[in-house]
Amino acid sequence: MRPLAVLLLFAALLPPPPLPAQEAIDAGIPASATAAIRIWSLTGSIRLTTWARDSVSVRGRVDASAGHFFLGGTREALKFGVESAAGVSPGGTADLEIRVPAGARLWITSAAAELDLTLDGGSATIVTVGSRVRVAGRAHDVSVETLDGNVELAFDGDEARVRTASGTVVVRGIIQQLDAATVSAALLIGMEGKVRSVQLQTTSGEIAFKGDLVPDGVLHAETHGGEIELRMPPHLGARWHLVSFGAGIVNQLVRADAVKAGPAKGEWHFTTGDGRATVDVRTFKGSVSLIPRFEP
Amino acid sequence: MTCQDVDLQLDAYIDGTLAPGERAAVDAHLTQCAACREALEKMRRLLLDSRALPQSITPARDLWAGIAPRLAPPEPARVPGWRAPSSPIGLAAAAILLLALGGAIGATLSHRLRPATDTGFTAARARYAAATATLAEQLAADPALLAVTTRSVIAQDLGILDAAIREAGTALAADPGNAALELMLLAREQQRIDLLERALRAGRQES
Numbered sequence: 001m002r003p004l005a006v007l008l009l010f011a012a013l014l015p016p017p018p019l020p021a022q023e024a025i026d027a028g029i030p031a032s033a034t035a036a037i038r039i040w041s042l043t044g045s046i047r048l049t050t051w052a053r054d055s056v057s058v059r060g061r062v063d064a065s066a067g068h069f070f071l072g073g074t075r076e077a078l079k080f081g082v083e084s085a086a087g088v089s090p091g092g093t094a095d096l097e098i099r100v101p102a103g104a105r106l107w108i109t110s111a112a113a114e115l116d117l118t119l120d121g122g123s124a125t126i127v128t129v130g131s132r133v134r135v136a137g138r139a140h141d142v143s144v145e146t147l148d149g150n151v152e153l154a155f156d157g158d159e160a161r162v163r164t165a166s167g168t169v170v171v172r173g174i175i176q177q178l179d180a181a182t183v184s185a186a187l188l189i190g191m192e193g194k195v196r197s198v199q200l201q202t203t204s205g206e207i208a209f210k211g212d213l214v215p216d217g218v219l220h221a222e223t224h225g226g227e228i229e230l231r232m233p234p235h236l237g238a239r240w241h242l243v244s245f246g247a248g249i250v251n252q253l254v255r256a257d258a259v260k261a262g263p264a265k266g267e268w269h270f271t272t273g274d275g276r277a278t279v280d281v282r283t284f285k286g287s288v289s290l291i292p293r294f295e296p
Numbered sequence: 297m298t299c300q301d302v303d304l305q306l307d308a309y310i311d312g313t314l315a316p317g318e319r320a321a322v323d324a325h326l327t328q329c330a331a332c333r334e335a336l337e338k339m340r341r342l343l344l345d346s347r348a349l350p351q352s353i354t355p356a357r358d359l360w361a362g363i364a365p366r367l368a369p370p371e372p373a374r375v376p377g378w379r380a381p382s383s384p385i386g387l388a389a390a391a392i393l394l395l396a397l398g399g400a401i402g403a404t405l406s407h408r409l410r411p412a413t414d415t416g417f418t419a420a421r422a423r424y425a426a427a428t429a430t431l432a433e434q435l436a437a438d439p440a441l442l443a444v445t446t447r448s449v450i451a452q453d454l455g456i457l458d459a460a461i462r463e464a465g466t467a468l469a470a471d472p473g474n475a476a477l478e479l480m481l482l483a484r485e486q487q488r489i490d491l492l493e494r495a496l497r498a499g500r501q502e503s
Contacts, residue, residue, distance in 0.1 A: 111443075129446055129498045147498055148449045165453045165491055183453040183491060203453075203460050203487060222483060224460040243476040245467065261306075264474050284464060284480055 021064035025096065031056045032075045034103040034122070040081030042066070042111040044093030050102040050120040050137075056080075057099040063092025081109075112149075119155065130167075150185075168205075186226070202226055206286065210293060212236060213277045220280045227286035230279070231293040237273025241280045247287035254290070297325045302332045309336070417478045424485035431492035435499070442499045450495045457488045 031037065031054060039046065043066060051057075058080060062069050067084035082094040094113070100106065106124040108115060110131045117124060119137040126133055126142075131149040135142050141159035144151050151162050154172040162169050162180040169180050174193040181187075181201040189200065191211030198219045200207050206226035212233050213219060221228050227247075234253055242249055245266040251259060258270045281288050302325050305314060309322050326333050442450070464481040468474060 127497065129443070130449075145494060145497075147446060147494060163490065163494065165494070166449055181487065181490070183487060184456050201483060201487070203484060204456050222480065224464065224480060224484060225456075243480075245477075264476060265471070267476060282476055282480055284460070284467070284477075 023062045023064060023069060025058055025060045025062060025069050027058045027069070027071050027080075029056050029071055029073070029078055029080075030054060030075050031078060031101055031104065033101045034105065035075060035101060036077045036105045037100055037107070038079035038081075039098070039106065039108045040079065040083065040110075041094050041096060041113050042082065042084070043113050044082075045095045045114040046098060046108065046110070046116070047096070048098040048100065048106075048108075048115075048117045050104070050118070050122070051099045052102060053099075054101060056101070056104075058096055060094065060096040062094040062096075065091035066094045069094075212293075213238065213279075215274070215276045217277045218280075219278070222282045223286060224284045225286060226283065227289065228281055228283050229289040229291065230281065231291045232279075233294070234292045235273060236277060237275055238271070238277035238279045239275045240268075240270050240272065241278075242268045242288050242290075243282040244286065244288050246283070246285035250287055250289040252289075252291050297321045299325075299329060299332055302326070302329070302335075306336060417482070420482055421485065424482065424489065427489050428485070428492065431489060431496065435492060435495055438499070442495065446495070446498055450491065453491055454488065457484055457491065460484045461488070 033054060035056075037056065039048075044062075054075075056078065058069075058071065062082050067082045069080070070083055071078070071080035073079050082096075101122075102120040103122045105122055106117075106126075108117075108124065108126045108128075110126075110128040112128070112130045115126060115128070115131050115133045117126075117133075117135045117137075119135065119139040119142075121138060121140060123139060123141045124135065124143070126135075126144045126146075128144075128146045128149055131146060132151075133144050133146060133149055134152045134154070135144070136154045137156075139155050139157040141161075142153065142155070142157065143161045144153075145163045146167050147165045149164065149167045150170075151164060151167055152170045152172075153160055153162070153175065156174045157176070159177040160171070160175045160179070162171075162178075164181075164185060165183045166185050167182065168185045169182060169187045169189075171178060171180065171187075171189045172192065174191055174195060176196045178189070178195070178197070179199040180189070181199075182205050183202065184204045185202065186205045187200045187202055187207045187209075189198065189207075189209045189211065191198075191209075194212045194214045194217070196214050196217050198209065198211070198213075198217075198221075200209065200219075200221040202223045204225040205223060206228070207221045207223050208229045208231075209219065209221060210231040213236060215237065219230075221230070230253075232253070241262070243262075243266055249259070249268055254270060254272060258272075259268050260270060261267065262269050302309075302322055305318065305322055309319065314322065326336065461481060461484045464477055464484060468477045468481060471477060
């Protein structure tokens with residue numbers, strides 16, 4: 001028998017390596033409808049939903065090497081999560097399924113855990129290093145800060161703020177005030193209704209916005225190296241100010257003779273309808289594409 | 297045809313989209329007007345210069361087509377490996393970050409040493425420069441604070457921001473007082489500060 005075959009046979013006869021020790025979590029604690037809740041978990045996953053009860057429930061499992069689970073606080077302010085020993089890098093992961101009162105105010109801190117939140121009111125502030133973050137449902141306000149995690153917001157709400165370095169940002173739903181910025185990743189925004197204020201900024205990413213503004217609404221989009229593509233209704237009443245130093249404007253939205261050159265090179269402006277809304281778009285090297293969006 | 301008429305039509309003239317009659321009228325004016333000829337040349341140069349800049353991204357016309365792949369689930373949970381970078385990759389990432397931070401500090405210090413004028417733009421840049429240098433020094437003081445992967449992300453994005461600031465600065469030097477360029481340059485400075493602040497927060501989180 002060849003040595004390799006012997007080795008393979010020997011390996012097949014060995015028992016499987018033991019799974020890392022795990023802690024099963026099944027915990028609950030009373031909480032008011034608008035409790036302030038702080039959640040801490042560095043790795044693994046957090047799946048959070050709301051319910052119409054005055055308590056918090058946490059289920060899941062924690063690898064022993066990820067740290068230990070803790071839970072404490074009062075009905076108004078509580079915190080829980082997975083804590084590793086000071087200065088020790090966690091070697092495992094923790095997967096938590098969490099239920100909180102619908103109006104809870106959440107603060108979630110993570111390094112690389114995958115975060116999936118479905119809210120029904122309340123607010124969430126999420127700070128991570130590289131987590132993939134998804135927020136759905138309905139929320140008063142949501143704030144996400146990450147370095148290289150992708151962020152997807154698919155909720156209806158009043159306000160959202162997103163900051164990433166190289167994580168792509170995708171937004172769906174209807175968020176009345178959106179402020180999103182990346183350094184090198186794309187901002188892809190598809191609003192399903194009229195919104196009040198949209199601020200989009202990136203250095204080398206592209207920006208795509210599909211949506212509509214309320215009267216007096218504001219859209220500001222700015223990128224240094226990326227392209228900007230706006231798909232908006234041709235009937236929108238707005239003052240448009242466009243800047244593209246490198247690549248110019250691709251205009252399919254209004255008649256070409258309506259577009260006037262601005263005071264400086266690379267600037268254009270025009271007005272549509274009553275001109276109440278404001279659209280302000282700037283790119284240094286990319287082009288700006290204006291594409292009509294018709295309601296289905 | 298006046299100089300103002302020509303100015304409004306220069307873009308279309310360069311793009312070759314003017315009607316033959318309009319083009320002939322602009323040509324006739326250009327033969328008689330040195331100022332408009334100079335404006336035409338300046339604009340051509342600006343367009344050539346900016347087109348020569350590297351395009352960091354070449355997106356498809358329909359940007360939405362690329363959404364799904366980008367939302368693919370990430371690699372299995374990454375455990376940040378922090379503390380002193382003992383591996384060659386860790387040391388390399390720390391070195392790259394230090395170089396990037398060195399660039400940020402150097403650029404901002406050199407800006408701080410320039411004679412200040414009393415314009416709002418110059419004052420704003422000086423404030424950004426001071427804040428950037430302070431943050432970069434804090435981060436450079438302990439590069440091992442961050443995970444290897446985090447250091448790489450920050451170094452890469454600092455490089456992108458620094459390049460954008462240099463390009464906008466060059467364009468502004470050729471077209472002083474251009475308000476749009478000033479706003480774009482300040483936006484990049486603000487983003488650099490935001491990134492450094494987030495890096496420091498991430499470091500505290502990871503440690």
